[in-house]
Amino acid sequence: xxxxxxxxxxxxxxxxxxxxxxxxxxxxxxxxxxxxxxxxxxxxxxxxxxxxxxxxxxxxxxxxxxxxxxxxxxxxxxxxxxxxxxxxxxxxxxxxxxxxxxxxxxxxxxxxxxxxxxxxxxxxxxxxxxxxxxxxx
Amino acid sequence: xxxxxxxxxxxxxxxxxxxxxxxxxxxxxxxxxxxxxxxxxxxxxxxxxxxxxxxxxxxxxxxxxxxxxxxxxxxxxxxxxxxxxxxxxxxxxxxxxxxxxxxxxxxxxxxxxxxxxxxxxxxxxxxxxxxxxxxxxxxxxxxxxxxxxxxxxxxxxxxxxxxxxxxxxxxxxxxxxxxxxxxxxxxxxxxxxxxxxxxxxxxxxxxxxxxxxxxxxxxxxxxxxxxxxxxxxxxxxxxxxxxxxxxxx
Amino acid sequence: xxxxxxxxxxxxxxxxxxxxxxxxxxxxxxxxxxxxxxxxxxxxxxxxxxxxxxxxxxxxxxxxxxxxxxxxxxxxxxxxxxxxxxxxxxxxxxxxxxxxxxxxxxxxxxxxxxxxxxxxxxxxxxxxxxxxxxxxxxxxxxxxxxxxxxxxxxxxxxxxxxxxxxxxxxxxxxxxxxxxxxxxxxxxxxxxxxxxxxxxxxxxxxxxxxxxxxxxxxxxxxxxxxxxxxxxxxxxxxxxxxxxxxxxxxxxxxxxxxxxxxxxxxxxxxxxxxxxxxxxxxxx
Numbered sequence: 001x002x003x004x005x006x007x008x009x010x011x012x013x014x015x016x017x018x019x020x021x022x023x024x025x026x027x028x029x030x031x032x033x034x035x036x037x038x039x040x041x042x043x044x045x046x047x048x049x050x051x052x053x054x055x056x057x058x059x060x061x062x063x064x065x066x067x068x069x070x071x072x073x074x075x076x077x078x079x080x081x082x083x084x085x086x087x088x089x090x091x092x093x094x095x096x097x098x099x100x101x102x103x104x105x106x107x108x109x110x111x112x113x114x115x116x117x118x119x120x121x122x123x124x125x126x127x128x129x130x131x132x133x134x135x136x137x
Numbered sequence: 138x139x140x141x142x143x144x145x146x147x148x149x150x151x152x153x154x155x156x157x158x159x160x161x162x163x164x165x166x167x168x169x170x171x172x173x174x175x176x177x178x179x180x181x182x183x184x185x186x187x188x189x190x191x192x193x194x195x196x197x198x199x200x201x202x203x204x205x206x207x208x209x210x211x212x213x214x215x216x217x218x219x220x221x222x223x224x225x226x227x228x229x230x231x232x233x234x235x236x237x238x239x240x241x242x243x244x245x246x247x248x249x250x251x252x253x254x255x256x257x258x259x260x261x262x263x264x265x266x267x268x269x270x271x272x273x274x275x276x277x278x279x280x281x282x283x284x285x286x287x288x289x290x291x292x293x294x295x296x297x298x299x300x301x302x303x304x305x306x307x308x309x310x311x312x313x314x315x316x317x318x319x320x321x322x323x324x325x326x327x328x329x330x331x332x333x334x335x336x337x338x339x340x341x342x343x344x345x346x347x348x349x350x351x352x353x354x355x356x357x358x359x360x361x362x363x364x365x366x367x368x369x370x371x372x373x374x375x376x377x378x379x380x381x382x383x384x385x386x
Numbered sequence: 387x388x389x390x391x392x393x394x395x396x397x398x399x400x401x402x403x404x405x406x407x408x409x410x411x412x413x414x415x416x417x418x419x420x421x422x423x424x425x426x427x428x429x430x431x432x433x434x435x436x437x438x439x440x441x442x443x444x445x446x447x448x449x450x451x452x453x454x455x456x457x458x459x460x461x462x463x464x465x466x467x468x469x470x471x472x473x474x475x476x477x478x479x480x481x482x483x484x485x486x487x488x489x490x491x492x493x494x495x496x497x498x499x500x501x502x503x504x505x506x507x508x509x510x511x512x513x514x515x516x517x518x519x520x521x522x523x524x525x526x527x528x529x530x531x532x533x534x535x536x537x538x539x540x541x542x543x544x545x546x547x548x549x550x551x552x553x554x555x556x557x558x559x560x561x562x563x564x565x566x567x568x569x570x571x572x573x574x575x576x577x578x579x580x581x582x583x584x585x586x587x588x589x590x591x592x593x594x595x596x597x598x599x600x601x602x603x604x605x606x607x608x609x610x611x612x613x614x615x616x617x618x619x620x621x622x623x624x625x626x627x628x629x630x631x632x633x634x635x636x637x638x639x640x641x642x643x644x645x646x647x648x649x650x651x652x653x654x655x656x657x658x659x660x661x662x663x664x665x666x667x668x669x670x
Contacts, residue, residue: 100253107249111292114243142420150412157404164449166491171448176497180454180490184462184482192454192496193503201500208504215511219518226522271455276507347482365507372514379521 029077036070039063052124053116061109065101072098187350190270197274198354198361202333205357206318209364213311216368220308223380242293250292257285265362269351275358279365286370295374295382304382307371314364321356403444410437424520424530428513435509439502446498454496460485 043063050056076094080087161168170176179196189195197205265278290298322333330337335353336346344352374382398405410433417430456462462482520530527535 100256103249103252107246111243111246114246139420142416146412146416146419149415150408153408153411154405157401157408160401160404161445162400163403163444164447166448166451168445170445170498171495173497176495177487177490179496180493181485184456184460185484188462188482190456190461190463192456192493193499196496196500197503204504208508211508212511215515218515222515222518222522226525272453274503276503368511376514376517376521379525 023081025077025080029074029080031074032070032077033074036067036074039067039070043067051128053121054113054123057109057113057116061106065105065109068101068105069098072101186347187354188347189351189354191268191272193272194268194274194354194358198357199333199335199350202322202335202357205361206315206322206333209315209318209361212368213315213364216311216371217308219372219375220380223375226380242297246292250288254285254289257288258282261285261362265358266355268358269354275361276365278358279362280369282362282366283369283373286366287373290370290373290377295378295384298370299374299382302367302370304371304374307367307374309367311364311367311371314360314362314367317360317363318357321353321360325353403440407437407441407444410434410440422532424523424532427532428516428520431516432509432513435505439505442498442502442505446495448491448494451492451494454493454499457492460489 040063043059046059046063047056050059072094076091079090079094161170165171179192179200183189183192183195187195187199189199261278261281263278264273264281265275268274268278286298286302289301321335321338325334325337326332328337328340335350337349338353339346339349342349342352378384414430414432414434414437417433418427421427421430460483523535524530527538529535529538
């Protein structure tokens with residue numbers, strides 16, 4: 001057993017004990033983080049399984065942005081233990097990151113899409129969809 | 138060929154894993170690296186010697202100032218070497234159609250970048266100047282600053298970025314950074330100390346010897362930041378256009 | 387059995403960081419050895435560097451320690467501290483103090499961080515330089531696959547030094563005549579290359595200058611030999627001969643670029659040529 005895991009034990013035990021007594025903000029933050037992870041998983045699966053460039057970018061652009069924002073807001077809420085200056089500072093910094101991701105991530109997706117469009121990459125049409133799956137990568 | 142190359146690779150791996158058994162445990166405070174008098178001295182005395190809360194900055198710019206100075210020189214030389222290798226090397230004419238980017242800058246991208254560039258550059262200055270009390274310093278701030286110019290080049294085109302930061306000024310600024318660094322070192326030498334012994338600067342500035350080191354470190358970090366900014370942008374501009382500094386991305 | 391379990395326990399739990407660093411290092415090493423593509427070799431080099439950085443940083447970790455920045459209670463400028471949660475008592479307004487041995491354990495080792503900071507920066511600089519060299523190689527040979535580059539170099543040397551080619555194959559007659567009269571040979575082959583350049587417009591930019599480069603270097607190596615009269619004439623004649631295909635290769639190039647390019651091309655070709663030029667000398 002590593003030292004780290006041993007050191008974690010009391011913390012985990014405390015969390016289990018306090019269980020339902022978890023502060024509502026922390027609970028909300030954890031839920032947001034888990035939802036973010038689900039979206040993240042969805043976008044990762046979409047990146048691999050979607051058939052053409054545009055739908056893959058759709059998965060990456062939307063899922064990634066939303067999941068990252070959700071997780072960061074969750075972090076911010078979890079770290080708001082006491083409403084002291086330090087935790088507010090951390091929260092504001094995290095919200096700044098959320099703002100910048102909200103601005104930049106869709107922009108980068110848009111730039112990639114436009115580059116592909118100008119390079120005459122064609123989206124799939126109905127004929128392609130009728131072909132057997134797994135042929136085209 | 139590939140299978141033969143696996144033999145030395147696996148041999149090296151076996152040796153390394155064998156050696157890893159003698160390494161200190163993860164996170165052990167008694168590991169030789171952490172027990173060494175050098176690092177203990179840095180942790181214990183940085184506050185007294187230089188009054189800088191960030192030990193990494195103090196070690197980088199003061200205790201190991203000589204190392205950092207020549208590392209900056211290495212960055213500078215690498216930038217100059219890239220210039221020397223790629224300058225006039227391309228056989229294609231600068232204005233050749235093949236490299237022309239006929240796409241006009243994208244509206245959404247440019248407006249977003251317009252919004253972001255000031256924030257990025259202010260953040261670069263923050264990282265540079267706040268390196269004494271938080272993670273940061275000359276290298277990090279310089280890289281962020283250089284990235285802002287690269288972002289301009291990516292979202293408009295290289296000419297727009299070069300209009301703001303011309304290629305010959307890149308060389309000039311990079312050299313200026315090293316001159317600033319070495320100048321602070323030489324100044325402290327002329328004041329009777331050793332090269333890069335910033336404490337001697339207290340003779341001409343109205344501060345204590347410790348605070349002289351504190352502020353000289355900021356000067357040194359600014360020098361590093363200038364060099365890194367210029368070289369990062371110069372590297373991008375040269376590599377993306379094969380040294381033509383025209384067209385490209 | 388207990389021993390085995392202990393080893394696995396050690397490697398996978400207590401020393402997992404070393405295992406990761408070894409694996410990363412091996413990936414990098416394997417890429418550097420076995421890949422033919424120069425870009426992939428560079429990627430391998432970067433992975434290798436990352437492994438080293440991971441090793442150093444993981445050695446500097448201390449259990450339960452903070453980052454190597456003084457906590458508010460040890461801050462040399464104690465009076466500046468006002469953001470700390472509950473620490474702003476009398477302790478906050480103190481001057482700098484030398485930390486005791488027990489407190490040293492509360493901070494991570496700053497030295498590996500500093501060393502790796504410098505390593506990262508130098509790594510970026512060298513990576514940029516390596517990429518520039520790759521680009522230059524691509525301009526010269528039209529490929530960054532190592533085996534293709536080697537094949538091209540060999541072919542060009544065969545063309546430039548037929549005496550070497552004699553040993554392997556080919557008829558001996560034109561080769562011997564060329565060895566005796568380097569001047570005529572260089573002219574002859576330059577016209578040949580120019581002809582080839584005409585017939586194959588796509589490859590002309592690539593092949594014509596490179597052959598002429600090798601030729602000029604060859605005439606240079608000839609001039610270094612004791613035979614004065616022949617070498618002089620060869621170097622004298624080689625110059626116009628070399629400039630000829632060059633102008634063909636880039637007809638639109640500015641005159642300034644041409645003058646700067648010529649000495650450089652000779653110097654770059656010099657690197658490749660002498661290795662084969664040396665064994666040729668005892669023949670004479």
